[in-house]
Amino acid sequence: MKIGELSRRTDTPVRMLRYYEEQGLIHSERLPNGYRSYEDYVVDRVRQVRGLLEVGLPTRIIKQILPCLDGSRAIYLPYVTPDMIATLERERxxxxxKIECFTKNHRAINDYLDAVSHEIRAS
DNA sequence: GTTCTTACA
DNA sequence: TGTAAGTA
Incomplete structure (x- = not known):
């Protein structure tokens, strides 16, 4: 598929897809006309990259640990370095x-909504 | 019409 | 990240 379709399927700006490639996060081949061509698996890859980005991981870290988290559950022992383990533990x-923070705020908002709804019924 | 690269805000 | 320019 071309970049436009990948963009629609992953809801990611074309600009960012090119950027991810520049950072070595995704791969693409080239069509005779110079257009980028993507394999289907890249769709999931982009989604995972975005997910990691949303949690706050910088692209350089993602590039570093992507091989460990990519698709198959296989473990790439040859690439496991003490440095990588440390990075993963830190990010974990x-x-x-963040999960704690989200949970706390989720409760706060939920409680507020709950109180408001009761207030409305009372009035 | 879609995509490409480069560059600027 | 968005957008503009000039192409292919």
Missing amino acids: DRMAE
């Missing part, structure tokens, strides 16, 4: 903190 802990 960061995510845990």
Whole structure:
């Protein structure tokens, strides 16, 4: 598929898709006319990259750990370095903190909504 | 009409 | 990240 379709399917700006490629996060081949051509699996790859980005991981870290998280559950032992493990543990802990924060705010908003709805029924 | 690269805000 | 320019 061409970049326009990948953009629609992943709801990602074309600009960002080219940027991800520049950062080595996704791969593409070229059509005779110079247009980028993507394999179907790239759709899931982009979604995963976006997910990691949303959690706050910088592209350089993503590029570094993507091989470990990519598609198949296979483990790439040859690429496991102490440095990589440390990075993953650090990011995992960061995510845990964010989850706590989200949970807390989710409760707060939920409680507020709950109180408001009761208020409306009472009035 | 779609995509490409480069460059600027 | 968005957008503009000039192409292919």
